[in-house]
Amino acid sequence: MGGVETEQTGQRAPLGRPRAFDTEAALERAMLFFWEHGYEGASLSGLTKAMGVSTTSMYTAFGNKEDLFRKALERYTEGPSAYLTRALEEPSARAVATALLTGTVRTTTRPAQPHGCLGVQGALATGTSAATVRDLLAAWREDGCNRLRERFRQAVDEGDLPATTDPGLLGRYVSTLAFGIAVQAASGIGRDELQQMADAALAAWPPF
Amino acid sequence: MGGVETEQTGQRAPLGRPRAFDTEAALERAMLFFWEHGYEGASLSGLTKAMGVSTTSMYTAFGNKEDLFRKALERYTEGPSAYLTRALEEPSARAVATALLTGTVRTTTRPAQPHGCLGVQGALATGTSAATVRDLLAAWREDGCNRLRERFRQAVDEGDLPATTDPGLLGRYVSTLAFGIAVQAASGIGRDELQQMADAALAAWPPF
DNA sequence: GCACTTCCGCATCGATCGCTGCAAAAGTCT
DNA sequence: AGACTTTTGCAGCGATCGATGCGGAAGTGC
Numbered sequence: 001m002g003g004v005e006t007e008q009t010g011q012r013a014p015l016g017r018p019r020a021f022d023t024e025a026a027l028e029r030a031m032l033f034f035w036e037h038g039y040e041g042a043s044l045s046g047l048t049k050a051m052g053v054s055t056t057s058m059y060t061a062f063g064n065k066e067d068l069f070r071k072a073l074e075r076y077t078e079g080p081s082a083y084l085t086r087a088l089e090e091p092s093a094r095a096v097a098t099a100l101l102t103g104t105v106r107t108t109t110r111p112a113q114p115h116g117c118l119g120v121q122g123a124l125a126t127g128t129s130a131a132t133v134r135d136l137l138a139a140w141r142e143d144g145c146n147r148l149r150e151r152f153r154q155a156v157d158e159g160d161l162p163a164t165t166d167p168g169l170l171g172r173y174v175s176t177l178a179f180g181i182a183v184q185a186a187s188g189i190g191r192d193e194l195q196q197m198a199d200a201a202l203a204a205w206p207p208f
Numbered sequence: 209m210g211g212v213e214t215e216q217t218g219q220r221a222p223l224g225r226p227r228a229f230d231t232e233a234a235l236e237r238a239m240l241f242f243w244e245h246g247y248e249g250a251s252l253s254g255l256t257k258a259m260g261v262s263t264t265s266m267y268t269a270f271g272n273k274e275d276l277f278r279k280a281l282e283r284y285t286e287g288p289s290a291y292l293t294r295a296l297e298e299p300s301a302r303a304v305a306t307a308l309l310t311g312t313v314r315t316t317t318r319p320a321q322p323h324g325c326l327g328v329q330g331a332l333a334t335g336t337s338a339a340t341v342r343d344l345l346a347a348w349r350e351d352g353c354n355r356l357r358e359r360f361r362q363a364v365d366e367g368d369l370p371a372t373t374d375p376g377l378l379g380r381y382v383s384t385l386a387f388g389i390a391v392q393a394a395s396g397i398g399r400d401e402l403q404q405m406a407d408a409a410l411a412a413w414p415p416f
Numbered sequence: 417g418c419a420c421t422t423c424c425g426c427a428t429c430g431a432t433c434g435c436t437g438c439a440a441a442a443g444t445c446t
Numbered sequence: 447a448g449a450c451t452t453t454t455g456c457a458g459c460g461a462t463c464g465a466t467g468c469g470g471a472a473g474t475g476c
Contacts, residue, residue: 013473013474014421014422014473014474015420015421015422015473015474015475016420016421016422016423016472016473016474017421017422017423017424017471017472017473017474018422018423018472018473018474019422019423019424020423020424020472035333036333037333037334037335037336038248038332038333038334038335040246040248040249040334040335041248041333041334041335041338042335043335043462043463043464044463044464044465045462045463045464046335054424054425054426055464055465055466056423056424056425056426056465056466057423057424057425059464059465059466060422060423060424061423064464064465065464065465114333116332116333120332120391121332121333122333124246124324124328124329124332124391124394125243125244125245125246125249125322125324125329125330125394126245126246126248126249127245127246127248127249127250127251127254128245129464130249138394138395138396141391141395142395168401169401169404169405169408172392172397172401172402172405173405173408173409175388175392176385176388176389176391176392176405177384177385177388178388179387179388179391179392180383180384180385180386180387180388180389180391181384181388182391183328183332183349183384183387183388183390183391184380184383184384184387186332186333186346187346187349187350188346189380193376193377193380194380196377197377197380197381197384200377200381200415200416201381201415201416203416204412204415204416207408207409207412207415208408208409208411208412220444221443221444222443222444222451222452223443223444223445223450223451223452224442224443224444224450224451224452224453225441225442225443225444225451225452225453225454226442226443226452226453227452227453227454228442228453228454251432251433251434252433252434252435253432253433253434262454262455262456263434263435263436264435264436264453264454264455264456265453265454265455267434267435267436268452268453268454269453272434272435273434273435337434
């Protein structure tokens with residue numbers, strides 16, 4: 001009767017008492033909680049309550065608060081923020097910028113989700129105890145800028161952008177708009193207004 | 209011998225034991241500390257240590273932590289962020305935008321000062337206990353957007369901008385760039401690169 | 417059945433959070 | 447001098463912070 005194989009797969013069931021909660025669902029809730037309240041503003045009690053998990057279970061499953069945030073950020077990158085990767089695959093620089101800004105507006109102003117961007121409002125200025133997370137997010141943002149720059153560099157090489165275009169400067173400009181949109185969304189500015197602004201900003205391309 | 213009038217002014221010295229510290233200097237240090245660490249990241253112990261003042265003196269002089277932040281924000285508005293008011297007084301819309309973005313770059317990347325903008329990184333996403341301050345800063349940012357919009361509306365009325373220009377959308381665009389610059393500065397991006405980007409963005413005016 | 421491994425619930429840890437009571441100190445008033 | 451007003455230094459308040467120890471529960475292996 002021993003359920004050695006509960007499914008058709010050849011995998012053995014893991015030893016010990018099985019988890020009573022879904023780690024993916026708990027991590028999703030943790031990500032949303034960090035997104036809404038920021039790293040410092042998200043207390044352990046609030047996090048575990050939102051995750052529906054005891055503190056002990058959280059620690060055994062994810063490590064500690066900082067580890068939990070790292071995993072939440074990874075989930076955010078591959079989930080709500082996946083529009084960045086998709087945007088970089090667009091065929092033209094103009095389409096890349098359009099997809100990036102439209103994706104930013106949509107993700108930062110989605111109803112029934114926290115407004116703004118976890119990578120921006122997760123830990124922009126912090127106390128000394130959260131300095132590691134602050135630096136982690138700064139690196140996360142800079143990574144996005146770098147990927148954008150390399151994509152624009154490719155566009156210059158391909159003749160999609162004028163040879164006089166500085167891809168670093170253009171990437172900095174578009175990412176600055178994206179970060180600014182994230183701040184505006186955190187302030188509660190509506191999706192339509194931000195999308196109109198993004199459309200207007202993209203009407204002239206390349207902007208310089 | 210009683211120093212009833214310590215100065216030539218006719219003002220009487222205030223009753224009770226005089227303060228042993230300069231409230232303006234202490235408030236300046238508090239503003240810098242909030243600027244660097246954010247509202248939630250700035251602990252009372254850290255604040256009072258930076259101010260060179262005991263907790264008791266801080267409470268009698270400023271109220272509580274939230275009141276202290278309000279006064280620090282006022283000081284920030286009239287100090288480091290005064291470039292906004294000056295920019296609005298420029299004679300043309302283009303000069304307004306140029307002065308605003310240049311002032312933002314200069315203030316958010318000044319050496320020997322916290323990088324970024326207190327109004328952005330002071331409390332972008334917070335726990336429930338800091339929700340009041342978060343909303344206060346959102347209103348502070350929106351006030352800046354509104355003043356910019358009204359200035360651009362005036363420019364449209366004066367014929368300085370085309371009659372087809374939507375001043376609200378243009379104000380949203382310029383303020384979005386400014387907030388984005390603040391985020392980039394908080395990440396440690398250098399002044400020169402941000403200034404170059406601002407110059408490039410302002411090269412074509414109006415942008416739409 | 418029994419040893420073994422892992423997870424859960426409860427209680428609680430030391431540290432820090434924002435904040436305050438109290439008495440002495442340092443002034444001005446009459 | 448003596449009453450009055452305000453500030454200062456010290457100690458400590460209750461609450462919450464992130465993080466753990468421990469015993470029982472719930473599975474596995476043999």
